[in-house]
Amino acid sequence: MNQPNASSSRDPLPYADTKPVGAADFYLAINATFRFVLGKFGIEGLRQYWTDLGVKYFAPVTARWSAGGPPAVAEYWRAFFAAEPGAEVSVSESKDAVTLDVKVCPAIKHLRAQGREIVPCFCQHCYFIGEAMAAPADMTVRIEGGNGSCRQTFSRRAAVTAPQDLAQIKEARC
Amino acid sequence: MLGSYDFCGHYEWTFEWFRARGGEPLVREYWDEAIAKDSQTHAAALISAKGIAGMKEYWAHTLAEEAAGYHCTATEKVFRIDMHECPSKGFLIRNGLAQYHDYCDHCMGWIGPMLKRAGFVVDHQHNHCGKCWWEIRATSDAAPPSEPGKLSGEPDVRLRADWEQPTPLDTFRRANDPDDKTTS
Numbered sequence: 535m536n537q538p539n540a541s542s543s544r545d546p547l548p549y550a551d552t553k554p555v556g557a558a559d560f561y562l563a564i565n566a567t568f569r570f571v572l573g574k575f576g577i578e579g580l581r582q583y584w585t586d587l588g589v590k591y592f593a594p595v596t597a598r599w600s601a602g603g604p605p606a607v608a609e610y611w612r613a614f615f616a617a618e619p620g621a622e623v624s625v626s627e628s629k630d631a632v633t634l635d636v637k638v639c640p641a642i643k644h645l646r647a648q649g650r651e652i653v654p655c656f657c658q659h660c661y662f663i664g665e666a667m668a669a670p671a672d673m674t675v676r677i678e679g680g681n682g683s684c685r686q687t688f689s690r691r692a693a694v695t696a697p698q699d700l701a702q703i704k705e706a707r708c
Numbered sequence: 709m710l711g712s713y714d715f716c717g718h719y720e721w722t723f724e725w726f727r728a729r730g731g732e733p734l735v736r737e738y739w740d741e742a743i744a745k746d747s748q749t750h751a752a753a754l755i756s757a758k759g760i761a762g763m764k765e766y767w768a769h770t771l772a773e774e775a776a777g778y779h780c781t782a783t784e785k786v787f788r789i790d791m792h793e794c795p796s797k798g799f800l801i802r803n804g805l806a807q808y809h810d811y812c813d814h815c816m817g818w819i820g821p822m823l824k825r826a827g828f829v830v831d832h833q834h835n836h837c838g839k840c841w842w843e844i845r846a847t848s849d850a851a852p853p854s855e856p857g858k859l860s861g862e863p864d865v866r867l868r869a870d871w872e873q874p875t876p877l878d879t880f881r882r883a884n885d886p887d888d889k890t891t892s
Contacts, residue, residue, distance in 0.1 A: 549714040549803045552796075553775040556712025560719075564710050566746035567722060570738055574730075583725060587710070591721045609822045619711035640711070648750075 546606075546613035548594035551637055558619045561641040561650075568653045577655065584659050599671035607632040607673065607688050620644060630693055631645025635687040642682040646708055658704040660686060680704035716796035716805075723808035735808075736886060739817030748818060756826045763787040763844060771795075779863035785851070787844045790865040794838040800840060812878065813838055818887040824884035831882065833866075836875040841865050853881070 558678035570581045589596075598606045608627040611634055615623040645652050657680030664675040664686065674691045677684055681704040710718060726734045744752065751770075754762035764782050767789060771778050777793030800811060814833040820830060827846055831853035834840035841864070843853050856866040865871060876891045883889065 546712070548798070549717045549805065551713060551795075551799050552802075555713060557770075557773040558712060559770065559773060560712035563715070563719065563743060563747040564712075566742040567719075567738075574734075583722075586725060587721070589716060591718050602733060614709070614711060614713070618709075618711050633761035639709075640712070659803035663710065 546598075546609045547617065547649075548598070551617075555617050555619045558644040559642070561644045562648060562650060564641065564652060565645055565653055565656060568656060568659065572653060572655070580655070581662050583656070584662035585666045588663040589670075592663070592667045595626060596667050596670050599668065599673065603671075604630060604632050604673075604688070607668075607671075615640075631687055631689040631690075636679075636684045636686065639682050639684070642706055645706075646682075649708065652706040652708055654705040654707070657684065657703050658700065660684070661700070661703060664688070665698070672677070676702075678702045681706050714799075716799045717803060719796075719814075720800055720805055720811050721807045723811070723814065728810065732887075736817060739814055739886070740821045740846070743814075743818035744822040748822065752822050752826065755823070755828075759826075759828075759846075760784070760787045760844075779860060781860040781863075783859075785845060785849060786854075786859065787842075788860050789840075789842040790860050790863050791838075791840045791842075792863075792865055792868070794840065797838040810836075810878075813886040815840075816880060816883065816889075820880075820886060820888075821885040829882045829884060830880060832880040833877060835871060835873050835877050837870075837873045839865050839868070839871060851860070888889075 568580060571583045575583070595610060598610065604627050608625050611632065612625045615621040618640045620638065620643050621640040623633045624637070626633050626635070642652065642656070661675060661677050668688055670674050672691050673688050674694050675686055675688050676694065676698055677686050679685055723735050726738050751766045754766045758765065760782055764780065764787065767780060774795040776791065776795045779790045779792070781788040797811060800806065816830065816832060823830060823844060828844050829847050831843040832840065843859070845851060857864045878889045878891050880889045
């Protein structure tokens with residue numbers, strides 16, 4: 535079982551490190567992992583991997599969203615992107631929704647800087663993981679854009695009827 | 709989004725996701741194919757081209773970026789790392805994350821095959837508490853691993869009072885494979 539750290543009642547991030555931001559080279563491993571899963575299990579297998587991550591690994595985040603609603607969602611994403619090297623993201627919230635305006639995606643930025651071949655469906659992971667995290671908290675996410683910048687909106691589930699159109703999420707390229 | 713800040717958490721979780729679907733062979737394949745041959749191609753390129761000088765260059769960058777507590781020793785024949793505070797195992801311990809049965813094997817899982825292709829073998833021990841040491845020599849060099857303190861001096865992690873732990877100590881001798889180990 536994943537257990538949140540001892541300081542989780544104060545830290546918006548359930549898993550805390552001693553350094554303020556992550557190491558950008560880990561984006562290389564994330565991209566490589568997606569490519570490996572895609573090669574082994576196909577696109578449905580990759581989407582299942584993302585969904586399992588959202589449901590299981592990120593369960594402590596979902597618990598906070600369930601308890602705190604949109605303010606907890608906004609608090610999480612502000613802390614999350616503050617810890618990602620090179621991210622330029624603004625987070626805005628209303629009573630029923632939280633919007634992430636991702637001006638510079640740190641992962642795509644670093645993968646490009648390193649000249650890596652990016653898995654074309656890379657940006658879909660934000661939808662499948664985000665939706666798996668949000669659904670148990672009675673929320674849902676919709677994403678537009680990708681390939682380095684996008685807009686992600688987390689809303690109350692009842693307020694959104696149309697499913698995510700995956701065509702609205704761009705393929706990622708070097 | 710999957711982040712770099714807690715990467716070691718979802719990386720470790722992913723090992724168990726693979727093990728549940730394809731057993732240990734799939735985990736080993738992941739470490740070699742995805743990490744050694746894809747993610748860490750820059751390490752393989754540096755070490756294949758420059759040998760021990762490439763190791764110094766690669767690990768100086770990556771261990772500094774990960775904020776590790778470590779000491780490196782290099783001669784013309786051997787490259788040694790004494791890891792006093794492994795940043796990734798430390799992250800997992802502090803956060804109580806343990807999905808896969810032996811996270812520490814992932815290092816030998818990708819570094820071992822990568823070094824084999826570059827012509828090197830590894831002597832290595834890890835104590836599963838964030839402390840380990842590595843000695844990397846050319847495959848043609850039959851020299852045994854150093855005695856504690858003889859190569860790296862005081863920073864030799866084996867001289868620490870907390871080196872021996874109740875947790876198992878895994879030992880690799882002239883190895884390139886994560887399963888080529890003895891446990892005591």
